[in-house]
Amino acid sequence: MIEVQGLHKSFRGQRVLRGVDLEVPDGSITVIIGRSGGGKSVFLKHLLGLIRPDRGRVVVDGVSLTEISGRAVDEVRSRYGVVFQGGALFDSMTCGENVAFPLREKTRLRRAEIARRVDEALAQVGLAGVGSKYPEEVSGGMRKRVAIARALVTEPQIVFFDEPTTGLDPILVNSIHRLILALHRRLHFTAVMVSHEIPEIFEIADTVAMLHEGRIVEVGPPAAIQASANPVVRQFIRGEVDERTI
């Protein structure tokens, strides 16, 4: 379980997180929604241990990520898989080498076993046979799938998705969501996803949390969020334009 308690973060006097509290149960898919610039990516980076908060704690299975450093953080991270917004594939490596990289660097598996698991991971995301291509030679949707394969190849317990469908067409968005759902059912990982995809994410999320102006303003199952009386949530999920902000 991931517990976030009273997370505060400011950058040069600008308060980005103003006391975020959230619980992510094991084996669930929790989706963080919210407007651009609302602090979602900063919040996710706190969960990854890439940013230290000014105040508050991130506790992963009883270990406070914000109070440890060095190898202890790496131990927590070794249970993570992360799909970055742009994929963050290593452009000097082929897609296959990208997927093989965490196995090659973090395990003592033999070369043949790594190759087998890479083929399996790529096939799992529907990309069998593209292992020899470089990231720049494949489409945006394929890059996202390779990133998902790389994040899952080590069989992590917790997988973070930072806007995994940004920049994709609606068909690809759905296909990536279905893929994540199918992989989640098969591998039973805990998923934390930052997304803008309304209403598609309501079909895959167990819990949806709305981050607004540095705070979680509403959290609950998709049906509850969709029926929320909170004007901020209603405005966001209906895509209503606030005339005062134009």
Added chain:
Amino acid sequence: MADVPAAVLRPFEALGEKVLGGLESLGRFGAFFALALVTIVTPPFKLRAFVDRVHYIGYRSLIIILLTGAFTGMVLGLQLYLTLTRFGSEAFLGPAVALALIRELGPVLAALMVTGRAGSALTAEIGIMRITEQIDALTVMALNPFRYLVTPSILAGILTFPLMTAIFDVVGIMGGYLVGVHLLGLSEGTYFGEMQTFVELDDILTGFWKSLAFGAVVTWVCTYKGYYVGRGAEGVARATTQAVVLSSVLVLLWDYFMGSVLP
């Protein structure tokens, strides 16, 4: 006591902020190198990344080193011959060319050339990896980005800069030979014979230590600037420019410092 008006304090606050910012950058710059040194002496060592960096910094800079080395030697041969002739000392052309190259011009010019070619590319590459979250990807895989990006580059700099300098020196001496002997008519025996008499091991060691230090300084600056790049393409462009300028200035400053300390 009456409060000092904010308008009076503002310039002092701005100055204080600048000084503190500068000190913070300097501290981070030093800590960066210290961390790189720690990862150099602690396993695991990333041999593949190191070999790749040697190829990137060393092998791919060979052409520019050969070209600049040859022409520097030729210019030295020509100018020194004309100068030495005035004193009737053209017999000393060989040692003059060799000493100028081995002690000063070889290490400095080779370092500046490699900075322009490989250092800038190193900053841009690491900078792009930073802004496309590839460095974050390494970190969240519980892998230390220093081991893959910084340490191999600094080690490769320490190894390849002396080699590049040696090549620069040899090619430069041959350039001086070409002009002095084949173009201006100095005897081959005089050119090389006097060189053996006057060039000592200390001269070669001076050049060696300089090039070794320049290798560390240039790769340190260039990896640091890439690692802490600003936002977007503009940030990468700025970091690349800063890396080349700072490396070049530090090479020249360090050259003077080492030149005055070494025998």
